[in-house]
Amino acid sequence: MTQLTTHGKTPVRPFSFGTMQFGGKADEAASQALFETCLDAGITHFDTAYIYNGGASEEILGRLAKDRDDLYIATKVGYVGSCNKADMLAQFDICRSRLQRDSVDLLYLHHFDPTADMRPIVDMLATVQSRGMIRHIGLSNLAAWQVMKAQAIEAEFGTRIDVLQPMYNLVKRQAEVELLPMCADQGIAACTYSPLGGGLLTGKYAKGGSGRLTEDDRYATRYSLPVMSHAARRLTELAAEAGVHPATLAVAWVAASPFRPQPILSARSVEQVQPSLDAMSYTLTPDLYSKIAALMPAPAPATDRNDDL
Ligand SMILES: NC(=O)c1ccc[n+]([C@@H]2O[C@H](COP(=O)([O-])OP(=O)(O)OC[C@H]3O[C@@H](n4cnc5c(N)ncnc54)[C@H](OP(=O)(O)O)[C@@H]3O)[C@@H](O)[C@H]2O)c1
Numbered sequence: 001m002t003q004l005t006t007h008g009k010t011p012v013r014p015f016s017f018g019t020m021q022f023g024g025k026a027d028e029a030a031s032q033a034l035f036e037t038c039l040d041a042g043i044t045h046f047d048t049a050y051i052y053n054g055g056a057s058e059e060i061l062g063r064l065a066k067d068r069d070d071l072y073i074a075t076k077v078g079y080v081g082s083c084n085k086a087d088m089l090a091q092f093d094i095c096r097s098r099l100q101r102d103s104v105d106l107l108y109l110h111h112f113d114p115t116a117d118m119r120p121i122v123d124m125l126a127t128v129q130s131r132g133m134i135r136h137i138g139l140s141n142l143a144a145w146q147v148m149k150a151q152a153i154e155a156e157f158g159t160r161i162d163v164l165q166p167m168y169n170l171v172k173r174q175a176e177v178e179l180l181p182m183c184a185d186q187g188i189a190a191c192t193y194s195p196l197g198g199g200l201l202t203g204k205y206a207k208g209g210s211g212r213l214t215e216d217d218r219y220a221t222r223y224s225l226p227v228m229s230h231a232a233r234r235l236t237e238l239a240a241e242a243g244v245h246p247a248t249l250a251v252a253w254v255a256a257s258p259f260r261p262q263p264i265l266s267a268r269s270v271e272q273v274q275p276s277l278d279a280m281s282y283t284l285t286p287d288l289y290s291k292i293a294a295l296m297p298a299p300a301p302a303t304d305r306n307d308d309l
Pocket of ligand 1: 110194197199266
């Protein structure tokens with residue numbers, strides 16, 4: 001991969017914590033313990049969404065982060081419901097109410113319906129920013145051409161896309177082709193989700209363990225390829241040789257990418273999150289980075305001309 005530098009101010013921290021389990025697999029007490037463990041580890045950026053656990057994630061985060069202005073809070077709208085400006089504004093009002101905040105640091109469009117008109121969506125994000133309700137604008141789960149289209153429309157509104165939230169991990173590397181180079185070129189921060197492949201890269205499934213991949217059909221499908229399970233098993237072996245947890249290597253590998261993505265960590269318990277937090281201070285050697293990268297075929301370049309590399 002080419003070493004690229006990100007120009008422009010990066011509005012987010014190198015690591016953040018995603019609260020998708022708050023109010024779901026993590027009850028209020030487990031969520032509080034996770035929140036405090038993350039704070040102790042130096043994490044100040046917390047990610048949630050309107051859709052997570054019917055609003056319980058935002059509500060719990062709102063209670064935990066109440067009256068704290070030292071935190072960077074991100075949420076998302078537009079995963080469900082229509083993408084017209086009024087509906088998205090109404091969703092965001094509910095987010096702010098659950099989070100007990102007049103404003104949040106970062107608001108993402110959670111998902112783009114390609115049949116929708118992009119202009120009202122971009123208009124909504126620019127509007128709430130101009131009203132001081134958000135500091136930064138984000139997009140999640142969009143193709144690169146869609147981000148650039150949104151960026152052009154944002155420019156008409158006098159603003160810009162600050163953050164992209166794509167999926168990225170050892171066995172899901174599509175973002176390397178267009179999204180991460182685009183972010184580097186455009187000065188867009190890349191806060192990437194699922195650094196552990198939803199738990200696959202912890203190595204627990206090879207040992208007959210259970211979790212999201214055995215409980216949620218969408219994740220079972222997403223991580224169903226045998227090559228992915230094989231890479232997870234080999235990662236576990238490399239981790240044993242290095243004397244660390246596979247999750248530590250998986251997260252450290254994402255963070256060590258030349259594109260400098262900023263992984264969003266997550267877990268359902270303090271015990272689970274510790275190996276991911278350990279990655280924040282783990283130095284991955286270039287040799288081990290390359291060995292891990294070689295566990296999965298790199299995606300073809302956008303031109304599909306592998307012979308030019
Ligand atoms: N924008 C989007 O569309 C989108 C999508 C997904 C996530 N996100 C955000 O990104 C955050 C992180 O994504 P993610 O939850 O998919 O991250 P991940 O790190 O790939 O997966 C986390 C899951 O892995 C399992 N796990 C973690 N540590 C473990 C350990 N030590 N041992 C065994 N299992 C372990 C747990 O699931 P089980 O216990 O159930 O196995 C945990 O919930 C989310 O919280 C959310 O904020 C955004």
